[in-house]
Structures are given as structure tokens and as C-alpha cells.
Amino acid sequence: MKKRILIVDDSEMMREFLAHQLNEKYETVVAASSEEAIRKLEIEFLPDLILTDYSMEGQSGLDLLQHVKKSTELEHICVVVLSSKMQSKEKVNCLQAGADDYILKPFNPIELQLRIDKVLNLRRQSMSVIVSREQSVSVIVNS
Numbered sequence: 415m416k417k418r419i420l421i422v423d424d425s426e427m428m429r430e431f432l433a434h435q436l437n438e439k440y441e442t443v444v445a446a447s448s449e450e451a452i453r454k455l456e457i458e459f460l461p462d463l464i465l466t467d468y469s470m471e472g473q474s475g476l477d478l479l480q481h482v483k484k485s486t487e488l489e490h491i492c493v494v495v496l497s498s499k500m501q502s503k504e505k506v507n508c509l510q511a512g513a514d515d516y517i518l519k520p521f522n523p524i525e526l527q528l529r530i531d532k533v534l535n536l537r538r539q540s541m542s543v544i545v546s547r548e549q550s551v552s553v554i555v556n557s
Contacts, residue, residue, distance in 0.1 A: 416441040417534055420459060422451040422466040422478060423496070432465060435523050436530070448473035452481060455488060463514075463534060468497035468504060476508055483512035492533050496521070 418441045421432045429444040436442050443459050445451035449472055451464065464482065466475035475495050482488045495508045498519040505516045514533045517526060 417463065418443070418459070418461040419530070420445060420451060420454065420461040420464045422446075422448060422464060422470075422475065424467065424470040428467070435527065436465075439527070440530075447471065448475065448478035448481075451478055455482070460488075461491060462537075463492040463494060463530060465494050465496065465530070468495050468499055468508070476504075476511060479508060479511050479513055490537075492537050494530060494533060 416439070419436055421429055421436070421442055421444045423429045423432065423444075424446055426446070429446065433442045433444055443454060443461070445454055447470055448466070451466070455461075464478070466478050468475040475497070479493050479495065482491055482493055489512075492514045493512065494515045494517060495513045496517050496519055497504060497508075499505075500518060508516050514537075515529055517529060
């Protein structure tokens with residue numbers, strides 16, 4: 415089963431490019447704004463990872479990130495932020511808010527793919543450790 419990625423960018427060209435780059439390996443859904451992404455998250459699509467632009471009309475990618483990380487139903491979702499903003503302040507803000515990675519535009523599509531793979535693999539490994547620990551505790555408690 416393919417992992418699911420929600421691509422959020424106000425540029426139609428960038429959404430299409432990212433979906434094309436990622437469709438072979440992942441199931442992708444696109445949203446043109448943070449507001450549309452939140453609607454999709456609430457009613458129809460629960461992704462493994464959100465790939466969002468930082469600067470968008472209306473709510474920013476940082477706003478979306480903060481919404482996701484404050485929600486108990488969504489906080490487990492990995493978030494990778496794409497940005498043309500080179501200032502350290504934006505990167506630090508995203509990482510402090512819970513972003514799993516921050517990638518500067520323009521980016522190498524192969525690097526993007528590798529970094530997404532790494533984030534998802536780290537999350538899978540973390541979840542495996544948590545499940546293993548919970549099973550160990552359960553065995554000890556039930557003994």
C-alpha cells in the first residue's frame with residue numbers, strides 16, 4: 415500500500431510538478447491553500463505526510479503546520495515545509511512548531527524524494543519502537 419501525501423501550494427504549476435514527481439511512489443492529493451488542506455484533513459483524506467509551501471495567500475504553511483500539530487487527531491502526521499525564504503527565522507519557527515524537515519526552493523527533485531523517504535522511514539521506526547515498548551509493558555503488567 416502506497417503512503418499518502420497531501421501537497422499544499424498556491425501555485426498550480428508547483429502542485430502539478432510535485433504530484434508528478436511523487437505519484438509513482440506515493441498516493442498524492444493536492445490542495446491550493448492551507449484552508450483547503452484543513453478541509454481535506456477534516457473530511458476525506460488522512461495522509462502520512464503533508465508537503466506544504468511556506469508562503470501562501472491566506473493562511474501560511476506555518477499556520478497549517480501549527481493547526482496539524484495542535485490537533486490530537488492529526489499531530490502524528492509528518493510535515494515537510496518547502497520555502498524560498500532563506501532567513502533562518504522562518505526555518506526555526508517551522509522546526510519549533512514541529513516540522514519534520516524544511517527544504518529550500520529551488521530544490522533537487524531527487525533530494526526531495528530522499529528526504530521524504532527518510533522522514534517517513536524515521537516515523538515508521540519510531541512507531542515500531544513505541545508499539546514494541548507498549549507490548550513489553552503489557553506483558554510485564556499481565557505477568
